[in-house]
Amino acid sequence: MSQNAEKVLDHFNLFREPEYVELFENKRKEFEFMPPDEQVAEVREWAKTEEYKEKNFAREALVVNPAKACQPLGAVFAAVGFEGTLPFVHGSQGCVAYYRSHFSRHFKEPTSCVSSSMTEDAAVFGGLNNMIDGLANAYNMYKPKMISVSTTCMAEVIGDDLNAFIKTSKEKGSIPAEYDVPFAHTPAFVGSHITGYDNVMKGIFQHFWDGKAGTVPPMVREPNESINFIGGFDGYTVGNLREIKRIFGLFGVDYTILCDNSDVFDTPTDGVFRMYDGGTTLEEAANALHAKATISMQEYCTEKTLPFIAEHGQEVVALNHPIGVAGTDQLLMEISRITGKPIPAELEKERGRLVDAIADSTAHIHGQKFAIYGDPDLCYGLAAFLMELGAEPIHVLATNGGKAWEKKMQALFDSSPFGKNCKAYPGKDLWHMRSLLFTDPVDFLIGNTYGKYLERDTGTPLIRIGFPIFDRHHKHRYPVWGYQGGLNVLVWILDRIFEAIDANTIIPAKTDYSYDIIR
């Protein structure tokens, strides 16, 4: 017995005690009938080879460890960015449990969302009654200012029509006729979470701008000088949107953040649970029609939203999750160009400080090889920044990236000598990445929490940037956009590099001659 009241051993150490080690050995020997160690070792080695990689890349149907989630998750993320808005997912309830858990694990925050709890009978007869009752219940209980309806794959397969259902619900008196219920069809078998974000964003603007599903006349655009800003699906939304607001503040421009979920994913612990906090007001969402232009930080998160906005008469600008100096330069120059206001001196100074930081540290990053995976825009922004730092992003993989993204990535690689050996992998998953890391190793890997399995299996040190991050805390509170955000990313990368150097030089009397205190 090794457990002890004075120093309680938990799972980290308890199971390394001799009695448990013996237990594992006996279990394996007597009952598990697992393959012999030699065979496991053999297959493990084979899985590192070119031959295995070829077979792995020849896969046509199986997907293993994909770096993407489904549309409805993005739908919820978008909906909570509007003031007092309750996401209502039309479909089976289990999905909503998953979305709520997923966000809560990443943001360490409550995530409020309801579903219409469809079961077998709804599968047969359709989910209309669930919608009618569900909207009434949600409206009465949670008193939202707006309910944003999206679907799951179930509702999509049986073909439920949201527009008609919401109309009927209003006719039946579930919710007042003039109550705002924007909607979007977000089938889980099309695209990914970024597609769901896009669909809901478009759905909300369509609702307000195009006459609230035929209940009022469409709005008429009266152009003004303000600009709209759309962040896209972004795991750093808390830190990023606050940084963006600061930047706009310094510019002194009139702006609207469309989908501002920075507060709802960062509520205080002060004795009060806030189901809704902050958010783009409904008036702002409507009035966004009149803005001079809309800047999207993520092209692939707004593939439908931006054209929709453009059709309504304003300029749209799509960026690719800009991180670092040139990315931020471009953002600031766009704001300046659109508004006619000069780039504030303070931001110019911040730029100089980021360049200073890079100059101080770039020697440790220069020539290092990186693998990156994540959403298409994030991959682009990170790859651009790495090349700026003199690093080489060798493998860049986006499970939810397409041909257009691949082409765009290649153009980025072609623009720099550091991009010579780089390749983009659209539609591939983390099991493909595993093969790449074995056959064409890199020095560091950048990605979300799931990358820790790749770190373990291939020995490639992981820098956690992306979504979701479950096993490290509070990254989402720090910006990755703007010069300040670039500095954060730079520090995260450097910290991991230095940790790797220290780990490599830590054996006394053997490797510790390089265990330096000054780097």
Next chain:
Amino acid sequence: MSLTIEQVKERNKELIKEVLEIYPDKTAKRRAKHLNQYEAGKADCGTKSNVKSIPGVMTIRGCAYAGSKGVVWGPIKDMIHISHGPVGCGQYSWASRRNYYIGTTGIDTFVTMQFTSDFQEKDIVFGGDKKLEKIIDEIQELFPLNHGITVQSECPIGLIGDDIEAVSKKKSKEYEGKTIVPVRCEGFRGVSQSLGHHIANDAVRDWVFDKGGDKHPEFKTTPYDVAIIGDYNIGGDAWSSRILLEEMGLRVIAQWSGDGSLAELENTPKAKLNVLHCYRSMNYISRHLEEKYGVPWVEYNFFGPTKIAESLRKIAGYFDDKIKEGAERVIAKYEPLMQAVIDKYRPRLEGKKVMLYVGGLRPRHVIGAYEDLGMEIVGTGYEFGHNDDYQRTTHYVKDGTLIYDDVTGFEFEKFVEKIQPDLVGSGIKEKYVFQKMGVPFRQMHSWDYSGPYHGYDGFAIFARDMDMAINNPVWGLAKTPWKSAA
């Protein structure tokens, strides 16, 4: 000042009335059947259970897929579990239940991986059977040491009418009788995870036992063979349980399903006794093993020294004196550790009030462990319990305990606000709601990433964790000094 039992009952009644007022009439009527308090001497808790959740409320429940893939099948380590359908379900359930296991992941074990058919629109239109066949071929090629495959159906599979049974049979034949198990656990089936557990149990019966034959003739039984049923090895729970059974002289021939292997499933009918921890999720297969193979089963509870000792004696009661003495020896051996744990933590936790809301077993099973520490359960309820769970709960709860079945987020918040417990034990979706309110919280599904909590080793961790949650200085910081002074 603590309330008398009559005052508690009066308050609970008022509280239930108050939360029901917010609902539209139809909903209030339905929800009223799920909220009550335990009256001493009654045969159950006076609540309805296992019926559909109400649309538009924030139910905490999951779905049948979560019950099958996420709970029962997922932890079987040497099989590959395909999340068959769109990408999301597999992604969200990916390694999120901490079903610990020993193995070389990706080579001979696969629990912390996500295998999906990643359905696209064309698969919905044309059906996914062909794709599934190809997926199985690709698995065979890339993961040659897998011992079997399960097909965990997501919603669209049942809706579009794919014949995953036919594909499984065909492929099994092609791969020399390989175990390939179709599981019809589409999320829209049933009212919660619970049906998924049942469906998964039935799949073990139909596709492992009935098709298995005698796959391991070299496996020799002894008179002391038992199987652990219904322990998912969250944070290593099954290990800290298994060690006690082995110490008392039993031989644990299988673990279901945490750290379990296909061979262990196959050999379970040879056990002399099945010891069942999570009754809700695995009573079905335990009953089947009894009916068909004559293996008796017994429920046990390894939370806290009181219940552990009771359970060890109960299990030993099925065996001879050697095992009975073994049980006494084990109880005596750990007694000093338990005393030390209680001596250390009880003074810090005595009299603290707890509200629980968990899945299908822990709302009752952990009560004894809290009571060992001098704590009191003032409210409890199940996400997906059935009537028999609420009957079993009566053995654990005291008169006037508030009971809430399939509680909605709204109700739970109101109850906690009014009752002001010292600790809430529930899941990730509830955790931050209550912490924001300044109420200490522990996740009682995942042990808040700590654990194990089962067994004697686990109780030490349980006690430490409850102390760290309740007596954490952070709760004193929630109010500003300039406002709380008033």
